[in-house]
Amino acid sequence: MYVVESRGGAIACMLLSLLFLGTWPAILTLLERRGRLPQHTYLDYTITNLLAAVIIAFTFGEFGNTNDGKPNFLIQLSQNNWPSVLFAMVGGVVLSLGNLSTQYAWAFVGLSVTEVITSSITVVIGTTLNYFLDDKINRAEILFPGVACFFIALCLGSALHASNAKDNKEKLNKLQGCQVGGNGSISNGSKTISKNDLEYGSSKPEKAKAGTASFLIELESQRSIKVFGRSTVIGLAMCLFSGICFSLFSPAFNLATNDQWNTLDDGVPHLSVYTAFFYFSCSCFVIAIILNITFLYYPAFNLPKSSIKAYLNDWEGRGWAFLAGFLCGFGNGLQFMGGQAAGYAAADAVQALPLVSTFWGVLFFGEYRKSSRRTYVLLVGMLSMFIVAVGVLMASSGHRKN
Template sequence: MFVILDEGPAVAVLVLATICLGTFPIAFNWTDLHGRKPAHTFLDFSAAFVFAALPCAISLSNTGPRIIFMPGLWEQMTQQNDFVVACACVAGFFLMLGSMSLQWGMALTGMAICVPFQIAVSLSIGIGIDWLMDNRLGKAAWVFPGLVCFSVATIFGTLAHVERLKALKYKKDKNAVRNIVGLDDVMGQPLAANMVKSVEMGASSSSGSSSGGSMEGIPEPPRKRGLHERKLSETTDIILDLEYGKSSRRTSNLRPIGAQVMQDTSAFERDEPASTPKHTPMRMQYCKRGIDLDSSKPLTGVIVLTLGGFCFGMLTPLFFIATSALPTTDYWRILPEGVPPLTVYNAYFFMALTFGFTAWGMNLSLLYQPLCSEESSWSEYIRDNNGRIISIAAGLACGLGMALQFLGGLAGGYQVADVVKMYPLLTVVWGLLLFAEFKGSGRKAAYLLAAMCGAYVVGVGLLAAARNISVVQ
């Protein structure tokens, strides 16, 4: 089995793994913004993941010197280790569910919230279960404060998501009124500017104003509400009712790109200009989203992210059982005497194989029975080349990143391997830079996002300080 014995190269390998794992989620967000069906994206992603993971696992497992209790893949396939192989396969199934929830969660919350939230939930569950199974993994005085920090990070992430949705809703109200062109009041003057002021003032200010009368055609004093303002308010209410009533079903599949919100209503639809460039953000505003979900409700996104975090969290203890059930520490006697557990590479092989089979089975069924997208078919998937390259690149990066994580973790031990847990912060950077997430969301949302990242970093630091076992030893 191939093992790096120096911590210097191990750290370099782990940094490369962090870059790979922090970059591949871009594909899910990019393809969704360009309207590609989620099943098409995940089929390409899972196939590329398997083609990257299996060769890495086989080559790393069967090269290098033979280590006691760390046999090669072909040797372990002949041993009586059905239980640990089953644990690795179930871990692959949970990896598939977590990855699909990651894809759907990004459509609801964006990259900056989705990945840190999910990984914080998964670490809270996975590390806690691992410590209960073997408390030698870390000192309780450091482990549990770290788990509390991850829980705090999820709270800050939820609040940041809520604040961002509030800002987007306000901007949508404002832009929906501004885009109404050619609508005049009873005096023949444009209403757009006055209607924007009405939306900004809100219901509280309008209720506090006096309702004195006025003569038609003569401007009213600032604090009196006459016929002109009453007609203006009624028109604004009708438009906003259309925006959130009947038209919401028609415009729910229109895409915002980053913080740019669709400026349109079904009552006053406009066609795409013929001179619009082909690959610009302006044109992308007219594209349909790949995943047609109502992202205006914060609870929907939080539920999807929590379920995905639970799936990722169950992956860790299952993988731990498959790779750490040594005869000297096997409390449940799940292996016959003298039979070693799976090595990390062999467990990765079975996990990736199960991931590929379950991902293709699930998404092939979703082609014909989609949940929140248009129906597709196998022939349509074959012809759909929009976003295929980036989906395949994401699968290769994810498969290679996980293999590098195991390779570096074997050499550096748990303390060095915890560096990889910083990769969600890289997804935050990509979300802010590439997709303009949280642009125009206000200072409060930005502070909450920073607090989420800070709590996550503190939690990872506490876990790294609590580790006291080196894998190679």
Template sequence: MYFVTDRGWAILLMLCSLWCLGTWPIFFNIAERRGRLPQHTYIDYAISTFAVAVIFALTLGQIGDSDPSAPNFIQQLSQVYGSFFPGMNSKDVRQDNLPCVLIAMAGGIALCLGNICMQYSLVFVGISITEVISASLAVIFGTTANYYLDNCLNSARVLFPGVGCFVIAVLLGSFCHASNANDRTARLGPSNPRCEAEQDLHTNLLKSSLVDLIATETSSSFMDLEEQRAVKVRDSSVMFGLLLAFITGTCYGFFSPLFNIATNDQFHLLDPQVPHLVIYTSFFYFSTAFLVLGVLINVYLLYYPVLGLPKSSLWAYLSDWKGRELAILAGLVCGFGNGFQFMGGQAAGYAAADAVQALPLVGTLWGVLLFGEYRGSSHRTLALLVSMLVMFSVAVALLIASARER
């Protein structure tokens, strides 16, 4: 069993997780904009995410000899059956760890629901606003909960100023996107179909983020995108997209504390002689629930689609190879990001590991470097952009600096 115990390695894992979790939504957005059905994308994504959890469990979770207080993955995997077969004689089977297994699975369900909502929120309000809303809620709720669950392990004098910097960064991001929306409106003119029907500045702001990842900003390019993409967003409800973003953030705020409880059993749900779930076992059950729920929901949506999407089928999904590599890549990157977050959190506090929720930092950098976002923006917009990125960087630095060895 391989455990990370060094604070330095834990911080490195958190930084790698931050990059991974800020990157994978971009692959989702690109696949949808190229016309791939979101249901097809999510099923591939869920399968590849689960594959990463299995890889972690069968490699890092099986290294070395098994310890009674921290059994290897395969040994601990059998212990859950003690809840179903209490009369069996095997010592391992009598060790009932089902309560923590169910909590780990609840964390996977929360993340799955959050990701599904995020997938559709990206369509309506864009990657920038979706990540700003969801990440801010996740850090405020998740960091506070994890701080107390870990018995105040992290330094509060460093941690909560970091949360404050995160909130400031979110506000700067909102002003930045508002300014960028005005810049786009000025360049595109009143003939832009996004602007004709809406006179309210705030609504125009949200509509403008539908083209966050489009490098060419003309009315004709927007119309071409509308014809190509899987979900038609013209005349769609921006408020519905915002609601999905808030649900996303709420789910993201719960999944990390649930994983923390499943691994460390702060509420003493297990008998004293039963070892806690190791992170690789928790990660496996977490990802199993994530996979099962994600596949069930999206198979249902194949036959009963929403948002005007065309009907599909399992055979159509299996035959759809267009953009499949993007979906698989998104799942692999997200899976490794989750695994690194949990390893770093177990070593140095899950509250500090919530620094990985600074998704707008990575997402905005990708948007600027790869997709030409903010190209041609005003000096005011660029100043707000730089201020937002600096504040996010300070927030991440403070949250990580609060890490303490468990």
């Protein structure tokens, strides 16, 4: 079994995890904006997310020699370690619920703001819990200023969302006679405009520029989740729920691998990161499959109904969804590998993933284009706080005693 032991190795794991975990939400957002049903996308994503955990377990979890204190992955599957297994599975359940909620929140409040709010809540609550669970191996005088930076970023992110929403409303209001209906339709006088309106399509032969009112309307006509006319409070509520779920999965995994509550029988070794991650991913997979198959037939937010057959025949964007699952799976695995070595509180530095998500949001989705000066100031301030926070949290890394 391969074990990350050095502080440098742990930081390398965190940086790779930060890149992977910041990229997969952008891919799922891209597919939703192209009109693919989120239920189809999430089912594809879930398959490769579990496959990543299996690959990690049978490679890193089986490399090298084994001993009674550090058994390899396959040996641990037959041991009496069910209390720790249950903690790992609880972590997988709350992560699955959080991920499922965020895929709808992205549509309502945008990729960048969703990631800011959920990540900041995760750090403020989850990092504090991990600090005490890890017997304070991280330097509190460095760790908690980093947590404070995340909290400031949360406040700036909320203000950024409000400012950007105001900017978008003003852009749409400048279109004379254009009104947004409660079902997301857009009307101009007595005529309703939809993505199936050929005359409307022919009147815009060129793709609208990002940040313009025409771009917002064009995006609304293409995407699968219609958000015009809906309150953004829905999206913010989902962000809050997701953030609470995300703040619990890492402490649950911490308990699974280190047994701070002494639930294992004497002589039973602690779960390795790889065994815990396998059970964690299995429970995440089961919950996601159950909920998304349910949403195929009973969709939320007025999405069209689907079926297992329709899902199996929907290959548009499937490769991207598979890639997102791999990135998330390997990103979570690397976070846990780094956390086991340097402390899970320090590993929460990967929650600065809005740095990566915002980059993709601006580059590919046109977020914050042609916005007000106030919005740009808030955006720069938010990103600056995240840069400081990730550096501070990594600097607080400790070393776990075996």
